[in-house]
Amino acid sequence: MSRPQSIPSRWKQLQSNVVNCSHCPRLIDHCKAVAQKKRRAYENEAYWGKPVPDFGSPRVGLLIVGLAPGAHGANRTGRMFTGDRSGDWLYRAMHRVGFANQEKSIDAQDGLKLVDCAITNICRCAPPQNKPSTEELKNCSPYFAETLELCDPIVVLALGGLAWNATLRELVRVGWFNRPPRRPKFGHGEKVSLNNNRFLLGSYHPSQQNTFTGKLTKPMLDRVFKNALKLINQNRPETE
Numbered sequence: 001m002s003r004p005q006s007i008p009s010r011w012k013q014l015q016s017n018v019v020n021c022s023h024c025p026r027l028i029d030h031c032k033a034v035a036q037k038k039r040r041a042y043e044n045e046a047y048w049g050k051p052v053p054d055f056g057s058p059r060v061g062l063l064i065v066g067l068a069p070g071a072h073g074a075n076r077t078g079r080m081f082t083g084d085r086s087g088d089w090l091y092r093a094m095h096r097v098g099f100a101n102q103e104k105s106i107d108a109q110d111g112l113k114l115v116d117c118a119i120t121n122i123c124r125c126a127p128p129q130n131k132p133s134t135e136e137l138k139n140c141s142p143y144f145a146e147t148l149e150l151c152d153p154i155v156v157l158a159l160g161g162l163a164w165n166a167t168l169r170e171l172v173r174v175g176w177f178n179r180p181p182r183r184p185k186f187g188h189g190e191k192v193s194l195n196n197n198r199f200l201l202g203s204y205h206p207s208q209q210n211t212f213t214g215k216l217t218k219p220m221l222d223r224v225f226k227n228a229l230k231l232i233n234q235n236r237p238e239t240e
């Protein structure tokens with residue numbers, strides 16, 4: 001009888017499965033096409049151009065859930081939220097509150113380390129117009145479910161309404177949330193209590209659309225991360 005795999009080896013296997021996945025031909029083609037065409041500012045760089053694995057490690061207090069890799073951000077650098085303005089905003093806020101060792105996020109070799117935190121996307125491939133189809137999201141959901149299970153976070157932070165809805169669906173499926181009569185509505189700073197002292201928090205996505213227009217400000221994002229930290233500290237099991 002084979003021995004069950006350890007959490008770190010399952011995590012490694014999951015990331016390898018993601019990187020080698022080809023379930024969504026439209027997305028795989030798009031990632032490659034963007035990587036070949038490139039943006040002028042990055043024309044001398046080798047793009048990643050394939051599915052982007054989770055960033056961070058398993059068994060963390062906080063799991064951040066985004067929508068999909070940016071075409072010239074994570075699809076270029078191969079690391080979640082790295083190499084574009086959304087990532088700059090996110091990592092600066094995480095560093096201010098202590099979830100990252102530095103605010104700088106340039107490429108996968110820049111020394112950035114997450115602290116008690118991991119980052120995932122509900123869709124691991126950069127989609128055209130930043131819009132994955134329902135079927136593509138469904139294809140990617142088993143990876144999300146495994147990330148949830150392996151991270152086993154106290155707080156799940158969904159960035160944006162699409163990530164919020166997909167996360168709620170998955171939380172019901174994995175049994176961390178009992179389906180309520182009405183789906184909790186997404187909003188910035190919203191909090192949903194889950195089973196076993198876990199929580200779902202919502203934040204506006206740190207996209208340029210939100211940060212340039214002032215819909216999402218630094219204090220607003222800091223408040224969400226501070227709330228996440230407080231919930232983690234209050235609810236971490238004593239045996240840890």
Ligand code: SF4
Binds near residue numbers: 051136
């Ligand atoms: S979106 Fe997910 S399921 Fe689809 S090809 Fe990329 S990694 Fe695979």
